[in-house]
Amino acid sequence: MIDVMQDVEVLENALIALDEGAGDEKRSAIYSLQAMLQRKQVEVAEYEEWIEEQAAMQSWMEGNQI
Numbered sequence: 001m002i003d004v005m006q007d008v009e010v011l012e013n014a015l016i017a018l019d020e021g022a023g024d025e026k027r028s029a030i031y032s033l034q035a036m037l038q039r040k041q042v043e044v045a046e047y048e049e050w051i052e053e054q055a056a057m058q059s060w061m062e063g064n065q066i
Contacts, residue, residue: 010036 010032017029 007036 014029014033017025021029
């Protein structure tokens, strides 16, 4: 839940900076959004890998039942 709250804060700050900020604040906001996107992409890749491992384990278990 803390991650979600941090993401909300990043999004809120980025929207404010993009709407009201000077050039350097806008660049900082874009950097923050890019960093968040990269973290989320890593999370998705790790989750997909976990799902594949679970499916392989399930398949193996079903194939080895007596």
